[in-house]
Amino acid sequence: MKKYAFEYTFEDWQDYIACKGEAKYRASQIAEWIWKKHATSAEEMTNLSKALREKLQEDFDFAYPEILLTQKSKDGTRKFLVKFADGETVEMVLMKYGARLTLCLSTQVGCPLGCTFCATGASGFSRNLTAGEIASQFLLAEKVASRDLSNVVYMGMGEPFLNTEAVLKSIRLLNNEKLRGFGIRHFTISTSGILEGIEALSASSLPVRLAVSLHAADSELRSFLMPVNETNPLPELRKCLLDYQAKTNDRISFEYALFGEVNDTVERARELVHFLRGIHSFVNLIPYNSTGGRYKAPTPEAVLRFKSILETAGFETEIRASMGQDIDAACGQLRRKVAGAEAQTPDSYTRTDVIAHANELHDTANIERYERKAKLIEKKLMAKKTSGGFIDRARKRNAKGTKNAFQKREHAPKANRHKLNAKKSVGK
Numbered sequence: 001m002k003k004y005a006f007e008y009t010f011e012d013w014q015d016y017i018a019c020k021g022e023a024k025y026r027a028s029q030i031a032e033w034i035w036k037k038h039a040t041s042a043e044e045m046t047n048l049s050k051a052l053r054e055k056l057q058e059d060f061d062f063a064y065p066e067i068l069l070t071q072k073s074k075d076g077t078r079k080f081l082v083k084f085a086d087g088e089t090v091e092m093v094l095m096k097y098g099a100r101l102t103l104c105l106s107t108q109v110g111c112p113l114g115c116t117f118c119a120t121g122a123s124g125f126s127r128n129l130t131a132g133e134i135a136s137q138f139l140l141a142e143k144v145a146s147r148d149l150s151n152v153v154y155m156g157m158g159e160p161f162l163n164t165e166a167v168l169k170s171i172r173l174l175n176n177e178k179l180r181g182f183g184i185r186h187f188t189i190s191t192s193g194i195l196e197g198i199e200a201l202s203a204s205s206l207p208v209r210l211a212v213s214l215h216a217a218d219s220e221l222r223s224f225l226m227p228v229n230e231t232n233p234l235p236e237l238r239k240c241l242l243d244y245q246a247k248t249n250d251r252i253s254f255e256y257a258l259f260g261e262v263n264d265t266v267e268r269a270r271e272l273v274h275f276l277r278g279i280h281s282f283v284n285l286i287p288y289n290s291t292g293g294r295y296k297a298p299t300p301e302a303v304l305r306f307k308s309i310l311e312t313a314g315f316e317t318e319i320r321a322s323m324g325q326d327i328d329a330a331c332g333q334l335r336r337k338v339a340g341a342e343a344q345t346p347d348s349y350t351r352t353d354v355i356a357h358a359n360e361l362h363d364t365a366n367i368e369r370y371e372r373k374a375k376l377i378e379k380k381l382m383a384k385k386t387s388g389g390f391i392d393r394a395r396k397r398n399a400k401g402t403k404n405a406f407q408k409r410e411h412a413p414k415a416n417r418h419k420l421n422a423k424k425s426v427g428k
Ligand code: SAH
Pocket: 111, 117, 118, 119, 154, 155, 156, 157, 158, 159, 160, 190, 191, 192, 212, 213, 255, 257, 286, 288, 289, 360, 361, 363
C-alpha cells in the first residue's frame, strides 16, 4: 500500500533516498517539491530522474484532501469541506485579517468531548487525523489561496490534545526548515483544557501559542457546558496553566463564548477575573449567535459589561471579530447539498451533522452591530464617568465581587469533589 507522503519527516526522506541508492541531495529536492512548491504528484518533480519519479509515484500518495465544497464570504473568508482518502470529511476555514491570511484547520473527524454548545461535540467522534492529514490541509489552503499563510490555528473540528502526537508532529513537519519552514510563533493550538496535552506541549518545548476554551470559571457551570471539566477540573487546569506559563513565559489566550443569561452575568465575569488572577492572559469574548438551540445570544449591554469588568481588573480583552457572517448563514445549504449527495447511507447523516461545526465555530455575533452599540454606550459611560459612573461602580463591585468569589470558592472544590465521587460510584 502507498504511504502518505506528508507523513514523512526530512529524515524519513533521507532514509528513503539512501535505500534507493540515490544521491543525498535528492531528499532536499523531494522535500522542496512537496512542502514549498506544492507538488501533488511525482510527475511534477521535473528535476528528478524519470526512474526516481516513477518509483516515488509507485510508493507514495501525494494527493491533498479533495475539496468537496467551497463557500465564499463577502469579507474574503472561505470555508471548505474536504475529503480524505478513506472518505472522511472535515471543514477548514481561511480567514483574511487585513493582509494576513489565517487557516483554521481540523485535528479530528468529530470530537468525543460533547460540549453542549458545539455541533461537532453533538455529532460524535469518528477518528483522529494523522499528522500528514493535518499538514496537508495547510498545504492545500496555500495552494488554493496561491499565497503563503500568515497564521494557522488548530481550532477546527476536534480536540487537538486528544490527538497530541499527530498534532505535535504536524507542527514539527510544517516548522522544519527543510520542509515548509513555517514560523513556530504563527501556530496556535486551542484546547478545551486537557491537562495531559498542555503538559505534553510544555514538555515538547515547541513555543507555539496556546488558547484555552474556558467559557465558565465556575466548576458546576463549566461541567454543564463542557463535560471535559469533570475529568480536567478547573483548579487543576489553573495550576497546569500556571506551570505552563512558568516554563514558557508565554501569554495564554482564553476563549470565552458568551451565552445569554448563562455565563454573561456580572457574577460570572467576577469568577473569571478570579480564575485569571496571576495568569498573563488575553481574553477573547465570543458573543454566541443563536441558531435556535439551547442557548441564546447575549445582549450587547451584557457583552460590554462583561468586557468592562475584565478590563477594569486589568485583563486585555477583545470581542472577537466575526468572519464570514454571510457564509455562516449559508452553511445550512452546504449541509443540505452534502446530505443530498450522500443521503443513500444512514452514515451520511452523521457526517453532515459533523460538518455543522464550522457554522457553530465561527458563528460569532454580528460584530458591527456590537461595535455601533459599544460606541453609543461608551459615550454614555464617558458622560457618567465624571460623576462616579458605571466604570467606577463596576470597579467597586468588582473588588467586592472578587472577595465574594473567594469566599464562595473556598467551599466549591470540596462540594465538587463530592459530586464527582457520587458520579463515579454510580458508574461502578
Ligand atoms: N476542541 C478545541 C478546538 C476546537 S473548538 C477547543 O474546544 O478549544 C474551537 C473553538 O470553538 C473553541 O473555543 C470552542 O469552544 C468554540 N466553539 C465551538 N462551538 C461554539 C459555539 N457554538 N459558539 C461559540 N464558540 C464555539
